[in-house]
Amino acid sequence: MLKGTRETPIEFTGKAGEYFGIWIVNLLLSIITLGIYSAWAKVRRKKYLYQHTLIDGVGFDYHASPVAILKGRVIAFVFFMAYIFSQNISPFLPMVFAFIILFLMPWMVIRTMAFNARNSSYRGLRFDFTGGMREAAFTFVGLPILFIVTLGLILPYMVMRQSRYLLENHKFGLTAFSMTAKAKDFYLIYGKVLLLVMGIGVAISALVTLSLDKDTLLNAVKDMQAGAAVANFGAIMASFILFYLLLILGSGAYVQSRVSNLIWNSTTLGNLSFRSNLRARDMLWLYLSNLLLIACSFGLLTPLAYIRMMRYRISHLNLTGETDFDRFVGDKKVDAKATGAEMAEMFDIDLSFG
Incomplete structure (x- = not known):
């Protein structure tokens, strides 16, 4: 950062107790109403999170209509149930639905981003999303197919293109976001993780190979005959699972933090x-402690885990430059339909970036 440049922190003032109250009421009412209230629950939850995310003491706002979300969810639910029951009619119908979902993927991406952006505002000025269908098809259909063909080698490039598409097609008023990160920067992050995992794998293989000499095998057979091998095997498996969990979470934490930065x-x-x-x-630490909180509370502390992660991520994101938001202007946007957004959510399509 240049000397003298103003830096403005982005704050999150949400509290776990307040969010838990919203979460539990939303959950209970959604169950009682057989899911109908879930549309209102979504708006209530997003409003709370948006309004407690502040820049210069002013929060964001969320304006989506619960009725529009409910209509979109009904259509998405009907499509989803048709997909489920199609398996009982013909073994080929699920494949037809899968191709339909693949065909609709670019449309769902655009509709999801447009719906969320146009219903989000800061200081009364709405966001917008203007992504094109052709680029969405290449980014979210073509590149995942190439990911399979290249055995995953294209992953960093795919993450870069998807992040750039989602970010650069967003606007605040009439001003577009811009991202300058290059593919080589993403490859460097993923390459470091790959080298680390491969190094650990080679070290473990060498250790196991060196330990499995003739005497060790004979002793293992004797222990098994004596019944002591069961306890040893259990301890070894527990240690392996713990190590594997730490390796996965550690790699994920490194990639997530570095890519977001x-x-x-x-x-x-x-x-x-x-x-x-x-x-x-x-x-x-957040991954491990949140996992422990959720597991020990049988899911009841999920809101606490979510607030902890959101507070950390937002507290480590600042704006650099003069935050004179009066210079941003906008025009009236056409309301986006919620159908695509709810279909993307129904089929668990992750469209986040950063």
Whole structure:
């Protein structure tokens, strides 16, 4: 950051107790109404999170109509149930539905982003999303197919293209976001993780190979005959599972923090830029502690885990530059339909970035 440049923190003031109250009421009413209230629950939850995310003491806002969301969910639910029951009619029908979903993927991506953007505002000015169908088809259909063909080697490039598409087609008023991160930057992050995992794998293989000499095998047979091998095997398996869990979560924390930092640190909005400084060890601690909280509470502390993660991520994201939002202008947007957004949610399509 240049000397003298103003840096404005983005704050999150949401509290776990308040969010838990919203979460539990939403859950109970959604169950009682057989899912009908879930549309109102979604708006209520998003409003709380948006309004407690502040820049210069002013929060964001969410304006979606619960009725529009409910209509979209009904259509998405009917389509989903048709897909489920099609398996009982013909073994080929699920494949037809899968191709339909693949064909609709670009449309669902665009509709999801447009619906969320046009129903989000800051200081009364709405966001927008203007992504094109052709680029969405290449980014969210073509690249995942190439991911399979290339045995995953294209993953960093795919993440870069998807992040750029989602970010650069967003606007605040009439001003578009811009991202300058290159594919090589993403390959560097994923390459470091791959080398680390491969190094650990080679070290473990060498250790196992060296330990499995003739005497060790004979002793193992004697222990098994004596019944002591059961306890030893259990301890070994438990240690292996714990190590594997730490390796997966650690790799995920590193990738998530580094990719998020890369995306936001290369993003600008007009005269504003962003600075993100997430740390892998902090993310790993949050992953582990949140997993423990959720498991020990049988899911009841899920809201606490969510608030902890959101507070950490937002508290490590700042704006750089003069936050004079009066210079941003906008026009009236055509309301986006909720159908595509709810279909994407129904089929668990993750469209987040950063």
